[in-house]
Amino acid sequence: MRVDAKDMGTDLKSVLITKEEIDAKLAELAAKVDAEYAGKDLLIVGVLKGAVMVMADLARALSTPVTMDWMAVSSYGAGTQSSGVVRILKDLDTDIKGKHVLIVEDIIDSGLTLSWLLSNLGSREPASLEVCTLLRKPEAAKVAIDVKWIGFDIPNEFVVGYGLDFAEKYRNLPFVGTLAPHVYGG
Numbered sequence: 418m419r420v421d422a423k424d425m426g427t428d429l430k431s432v433l434i435t436k437e438e439i440d441a442k443l444a445e446l447a448a449k450v451d452a453e454y455a456g457k458d459l460l461i462v463g464v465l466k467g468a469v470m471v472m473a474d475l476a477r478a479l480s481t482p483v484t485m486d487w488m489a490v491s492s493y494g495a496g497t498q499s500s501g502v503v504r505i506l507k508d509l510d511t512d513i514k515g516k517h518v519l520i521v522e523d524i525i526d527s528g529l530t531l532s533w534l535l536s537n538l539g540s541r542e543p544a545s546l547e548v549c550t551l552l553r554k555p556e557a558a559k560v561a562i563d564v565k566w567i568g569f570d571i572p573n574e575f576v577v578g579y580g581l582d583f584a585e586k587y588r589n590l591p592f593v594g595t596l597a598p599h600v601y602g603g
């Protein structure tokens with residue numbers, strides 16, 4: 418069965434990226450990651466909770482054997498504005514010193530979460546540290562963070578689905594969509 422915007426009642430405004438487009442993009446990204454880490458041990462680190470779907474599908478699209486770990490962070494801010502102050506809610510289970518580490522994210526928006534993660538994980542002396550994100554918004558393209566693999570550059574709209582939530586809902590949609598204004602009080 419195929420879920421589309423109509424199955425969401427009136428909550429969704431549109432489907433921005435279909436499941437088929439996500440699958441094709443992840444296959445493309447996985448081939449690049451495979452090529453980069455051929456013959457190396459790779460640890461992929463997912464940032465909870467949004468990156469759960471990307472981690473699960475990217476990992477299965479890879480030919481490279483990987484180990485997987487997770488971090489959960491919360492960023493403080495006033496209202497919807499992120500301040501860049503980040504707190505670790507769940508740290509990695511493993512020591513990454515000397516390991517090849519790939520951070521996997523669902524979305525980079527202001528880039529503050531990722532900047533903080535790169536500096537935090539970078540200080541643990543991994544052999545290498547790179548980032549793969551499914552989505553990137555225009556704000557992030559302006560900040561100087563080195564993101565090696567990007568799935569889709571998307572417009573500055575609030576998106577949900579495929580791991581991304583609004584008030585913890587919509588994470589299990591198989592596609593990425595935009596919300597109708599009435600859902601978020603717009």
Ligand SMILES: O=P(O)(O)OC[C@H]1O[C@H](OP(=O)(O)OP(=O)(O)O)[C@H](O)[C@@H]1O
Pocket residue numbers: 464465466467468490491492499522523524525526527528529530531557581582
């Ligand atoms: O570039 P930024 O402006 O920092 O925003 C991106 C981050 O925000 C979202 O996570 P969130 O903190 O909402 O938690 P979640 O993954 O549990 O939904 C998303 O999954 C990224 O981790």
Ligand SMILES: Nc1nc2[nH]cnc2c(=O)[nH]1
Pocket residue numbers: 524525526527574575576577581582583
């Ligand atoms: N769900 C969701 N979370 C975000 N965090 C930063 N940008 C977004 C977005 O567009 N959607």
Ligand SMILES: [Mg+2]
Pocket residue numbers: 464465466467468523
């Ligand atoms: Mg997240």
